Amino acid sequence: MDQDRGVVGHIRRVGRYTLDGVARLGRAVVFFARLVPGFSVVVTRLSLVVQQIYMTGVLTLVIVVVSGAFVGMILALQGYNTLVRYDAQSSLGLLVALSLVRELGPVLTALLFAGRAGSALTAEIGLMKATEQLAGMEMMAVDPLKRVVAPRFLAGWVAVPLLAAIFSAVGILAAYVVAVSDLGLDGGVFWAQMQSGVSVTNDIMGGAIKSVVFGLVISWIAVFEGYDARPTSEGVSRATTRTVVSSSLAVLGLDFIMTAFMLRGL
Amino acid sequence: MQTRTVELAVGLFVVGGLLALAMLALKVGNMPVLGSGQYYTVSAQFGNVGSLKEKAPVMLAGVKIGQVGHIGINRNTFEAVVTLEILKKYDNLPVDTSAAILTQGLLGEQFVSLDPGGSQRYLKNGDKIRITQSAIMLDKIISQLLYSKAGH
Numbered sequence: 001m002d003q004d005r006g007v008v009g010h011i012r013r014v015g016r017y018t019l020d021g022v023a024r025l026g027r028a029v030v031f032f033a034r035l036v037p038g039f040s041v042v043v044t045r046l047s048l049v050v051q052q053i054y055m056t057g058v059l060t061l062v063i064v065v066v067s068g069a070f071v072g073m074i075l076a077l078q079g080y081n082t083l084v085r086y087d088a089q090s091s092l093g094l095l096v097a098l099s100l101v102r103e104l105g106p107v108l109t110a111l112l113f114a115g116r117a118g119s120a121l122t123a124e125i126g127l128m129k130a131t132e133q134l135a136g137m138e139m140m141a142v143d144p145l146k147r148v149v150a151p152r153f154l155a156g157w158v159a160v161p162l163l164a165a166i167f168s169a170v171g172i173l174a175a176y177v178v179a180v181s182d183l184g185l186d187g188g189v190f191w192a193q194m195q196s197g198v199s200v201t202n203d204i205m206g207g208a209i210k211s212v213v214f215g216l217v218i219s220w221i222a223v224f225e226g227y228d229a230r231p232t233s234e235g236v237s238r239a240t241t242r243t244v245v246s247s248s249l250a251v252l253g254l255d256f257i258m259t260a261f262m263l264r265g266l
Numbered sequence: 267m268q269t270r271t272v273e274l275a276v277g278l279f280v281v282g283g284l285l286a287l288a289m290l291a292l293k294v295g296n297m298p299v300l301g302s303g304q305y306y307t308v309s310a311q312f313g314n315v316g317s318l319k320e321k322a323p324v325m326l327a328g329v330k331i332g333q334v335g336h337i338g339i340n341r342n343t344f345e346a347v348v349t350l351e352i353l354k355k356y357d358n359l360p361v362d363t364s365a366a367i368l369t370q371g372l373l374g375e376q377f378v379s380l381d382p383g384g385s386q387r388y389l390k391n392g393d394k395i396r397i398t399q400s401a402i403m404l405d406k407i408i409s410q411l412l413y414s415k416a417g418h
Contacts, residue, residue, distance in 0.1 A: 047269065054272045058279045097294050162283025169286035172294060191293070199321070200295035208287070 028224045035223075038143065038150030048151040049158075056117040056152070057159030063112055064163045065170050071108060072171030075099055076178040080185075089183070093190035094197040096175040101198065101207045105168035107255050110214035113160055114247040118222035121152050122243040125226025126236035134227075149227060153219045160215025161208060168207065206262045213254060218247040305351035306391040307335060310365045310378075315346045316401025318367055318376045324350050326380045331356045334378060350378060350395075360385035364397035376401060 042049055079095045125148065128134050134144040172194075179185040198204065222243050229239035315337060324332040332352035340347050352359070362383030369376050380395075389395070 047273075050273055050276050051269075053276045053279065058275045061279060061282075101290060101294065159279075162280060162286075165283050165286040165290060169289050172290075194294055198295045200291050204287075204290050204295050 024228070027228060028220070031224050031227060032220060035145055035150055035153060038146035039154065041146055041150045042154060045151075048147070049154050052151045052155030053159055056113075056121065056155050057163065060113055060116045060159065060163060061166070063116055064109055064167050067108060067112060068105075068167040068170035069174040071104060071167075072096065072100065072174035073178045075104075075171070076175035076183065080179070080183050089185060090189045091193050091197075092179055092183075092185060093172075093176070093192075093194035096179075097172055097194045097198050098203060100168040100171045100175075101203050103207075103255075103259070105171065106164045106207050106211040106214060107251060109164040109167045109211065110160060110218060110251040111248055113156075113163060113215075114218050114222075114244055114251065117156060117159070118218050118243050118247050119240045121156065121219070121222040122226040122229070122240045123236060125149065125152070125223060126229035126231075126239045129227065129229060130231040130233065130236055132231075149223045153223045156219030156222065157212075157215045160218065161211040164207070164211035164214075202262070206258075210255065210258055213258065214251050217250050217254060221247045221250065304354050305332060306354055306357065307349050307351050308389050308391070308393045308395055309347055309349050310395040310398050311340060311343065311345040311347055312365075312367060312398050313345055313400040314403065315348060316367055316369075316376055316403060318348065318378070318401060322375065322377050324352060324378045324380065326356065326359075326382070331380070348378065352389075357388060359389045361387045361389055361393065362397065363389060363395060364399065365395045366399035367401035369402070 075096045076092060079092050079099075080089055083089045083092055083095065125134075128144075128148065134148065137144045137147060176187065176190055179190055180187045225239040225243045225246075226236075229235045318334060318337065320334055320337055322334045323330045324334060332350055335349035335351045337349075338347045339345070348365075350365070359380065360383045362385045364381045364383065366379050366381065367376055368379045383397075
């Protein structure tokens with residue numbers, strides 16, 4: 001376009017992107033408000049939600065368990081390497097548990113979930129839109145928000161906290177195996193230090209709250225991007241990319257805010 | 267995929283997630299909720315609590331019998347008020363029991379150590395421990411030592 005040349009053109013473009021971004025945020029909020037009545041699908045057709053928990057949660061389980069185990073083992077090795085300099089290797093269990101429960105469990109699970117399940121959600125809904133399946137449902141007086149989007153959103157929201165808990169638990173067990181068999185630490189001390197230092201109300205509940213928020217945000221972004229995608233193959237591919245990028249950034253940004261609140265004791 | 271298999275897999279997934287949460291709460295943390303009814307509280311005033319923290323152990327003869335509940339200040343005496351949550355099964359501590367803030371090892375965590383007296387009457391919920399010994403401030407002792415050396 002001729003208008004977009006020169007300095008004025010640049011200013012125009014900045015303005016357009018800003019307006020586009022704000023409008024997209026507005027659409028996302030309106031979309032969420034329209035989605036809420038669809039939550040009744042839990043009562044009316046629970047099997048749809050169960051089916052989606054299988055697709056998003058159970059199929060993500062493998063990557064979460066494997067990553068959790070590796071992260072736990074890495075934390076054990078790295079933590080030991082640092083702690084042994086201060087002769088504090090007995091605190092290894094505490095270090096691993098706090099890192100996993102408070103931070104790494106929720107955040108890494110959320111990032112893995114965004115890549116593994118969030119992108120799939122967007123692509124699926126976007127493709128349904130591109131092939132006019134959603135429009136077809138509306139023709140048959142079936143509300144696609146209730147029939148297609150709400151079950152996927154709810155399933156993602158439920159799956160993330162469960163996956164995060166599994167991630168942390170597997171990580172701690174893997175760290176225990178490495179610490180006891182490889183690094184020669186005492187197993188009893190490992191657990192005792194952990195129990196004396198990890199608080200259920202602050203640390204474990206804090207991590208759980210984080211993962212609930214992450215699950216909500218990722219699922220929201222994923223279904224919105226799919227629903228809002230341009231109905232072409234390029235549009236779907238862009239929407240999928242945007243889901244992974246925006247939900248990863250949203251997770252890390254929200255994590256910073258929530259951590260700041262939690263560490264200051266709210 | 268058959269519906270039944272899907273339902274089974276989802277059921278297992280949810281159970282696994284809840285089990286992981288339960289493990290985190292019980293095995294990794296120390297689940298204070300279960301024990302909250304098992305304590306009675308007594309308070310003790312100290313001139314200085316050092317770096318004593320809430321949840322620090324309360325020991326009797328080296329055995330943990332409770333934990334530090336709340337640490338505050340008495341507005342009149344300007345002394346630190348420490349509430350001690352002691353397990354109900356140890357309800358026969360004499361009223362003239364004394365409390366001291368000690369350190370595990372040279373630079374370790376601080377804890378409250380109880381030394382039972384000889385009275386026939388026992389501490390009840392809400393009672394006060396009268397005989398206390400403040401935390402030993404290592405840097406204070408070192409500076410006193412240096413000054414006394416310099417004086418000679």
